[in-house]
Amino acid sequence: MALVKVRELSKHYGSVTGIEGIQFNIDAGESMAIVGPNGSGKTTLVRCLLGLVEASEGIVHIAGNSYQPGDPTRIGYLPEDRGHFQRDRVIDVLRLFGTLRGLDSRAADGQAHEYLEEMGLGSLAFRPIQALSNGQQQKVHLGITFMGDPDLLVLDEPTRGFDPVNKAFFNKYVAERTSRGVTLILVTHQMQEVDDLTERILFLDDGAQHYLGTVHDAKRDLGEIRTEFTFLGDLPSLINDWPLELQGRGRAALIHRDGEDRMPERLLSDLMNAGVRVTGFQTRSSTLDEVFVHTYGESMQAEDEISR
Numbered sequence: 001m002a003l004v005k006v007r008e009l010s011k012h013y014g015s016v017t018g019i020e021g022i023q024f025n026i027d028a029g030e031s032m033a034i035v036g037p038n039g040s041g042k043t044t045l046v047r048c049l050l051g052l053v054e055a056s057e058g059i060v061h062i063a064g065n066s067y068q069p070g071d072p073t074r075i076g077y078l079p080e081d082r083g084h085f086q087r088d089r090v091i092d093v094l095r096l097f098g099t100l101r102g103l104d105s106r107a108a109d110g111q112a113h114e115y116l117e118e119m120g121l122g123s124l125a126f127r128p129i130q131a132l133s134n135g136q137q138q139k140v141h142l143g144i145t146f147m148g149d150p151d152l153l154v155l156d157e158p159t160r161g162f163d164p165v166n167k168a169f170f171n172k173y174v175a176e177r178t179s180r181g182v183t184l185i186l187v188t189h190q191m192q193e194v195d196d197l198t199e200r201i202l203f204l205d206d207g208a209q210h211y212l213g214t215v216h217d218a219k220r221d222l223g224e225i226r227t228e229f230t231f232l233g234d235l236p237s238l239i240n241d242w243p244l245e246l247q248g249r250g251r252a253a254l255i256h257r258d259g260e261d262r263m264p265e266r267l268l269s270d271l272m273n274a275g276v277r278v279t280g281f282q283t284r285s286s287t288l289d290e291v292f293v294h295t296y297g298e299s300m301q302a303e304d305e306i307s308r
Contacts, residue, residue: 003028003152003183004049009058011044018044018245019207022058024191026200028151031184033194033215036204037296043080045204046154049185050077061235062152074101076150078158080187086130088139090116093129094147099147108147110162115143119169134161142170146177153177156187170197201288203295210295215288221284222295227254227264231271238274242267250279 011018019041026032034042045237047053048053049060062068062075085093091112098108116122119139129137138161145153153174159167167190168276174197178184186198194201194215201218203210211222230251235244247252256263264283271278 001028002026003030003063004185005059005061005064006049007059009045009048009060010056011041011048011053017207019048019204022204024184024202024209024212026183028047028183029178029181030187030200031178031196031198032200032202033186033188034202034204035188035191035194035292036210039206040204041207042204043156044207046077046156046185046187049295050075050154069216074148075152075154076101076145076147078145078153078155080156081285082218087128089126090121090129090132091125094143095143096268098147101150111147112143115146119143135163137167139166146173147216149177150182152185154187158186158188159190159193167193191292194302195288205296219285219288219291223291224257225276225283225285226290227256227267227281227283229253229268229271229278229282231281232277235276236274237268239276248297271292 002025004024006022006024009022010020012274023221034045036042044053049062050056091109094112094115095105095108098111101112113122113125116125121136121139124132124136127284129140132140133305135264138159138224142155142158142209145158147157158174159170162170171193174184178197182199186193188194199214200212202212203218203222203308211218213221228247228251235252242254243256247253247270254267255265264281268278268281
């Protein structure tokens, strides 16, 4: 059963299009990432989904209805803009959101303290949020999102400001919740988070839906095959017949599509016949980072040149 249903969703700001014709379902317990370059419509889509911005056209339902704050489906939303409650004490803000999601005051207090201890912030419970470091503030805002054990998590750039240790801890924390059946919508530029935490992915491009599918299928459909090899010495001139990407001294890669006429085997044969001392040779699929660059690289570079 679809917990989230979006049909032909569009948002226009005068003559400017925020999003156009977005359509997808997310089943209860599923996890989906929304990715794209800055300005592609990710945050607009999320705000329309949650009713924070009124859509121009289309249908968006959560648990069968347009979402309202009083609905029984509880949502934990971490917005991109997290500048609120700066003067309030950490514990008070966490308690507030616990009660807003249906906990009584005692349960909200207990869950807030438990979260802060787990995050290493127990000693900071009675400090104002603005007195904390950026990373500590980010943990508090994530705690606000998790209070009351919501059914649906909507996280917009959740690890901004986190070091690698805190990113790993965050991934573990979210994975534990999704394993219990919590539904996740993740908006991020961090492709490793997408790989670690989500099953499906939606690529947006200039407000339009570019691709929707599983993470596995996206790597196959949007990515390339990379045959990487290491070698000693120099490559002979005959190797210019191959579309190689040099990656540094003694390292190169052949970028090709899956099933292209046994290219890796023919490349290795040419290298050996030319007397190249090959010390390593492997073929792999694109990572999500490489898929992102392949999908958006040219358009993002063109925008950078226009803005100069």
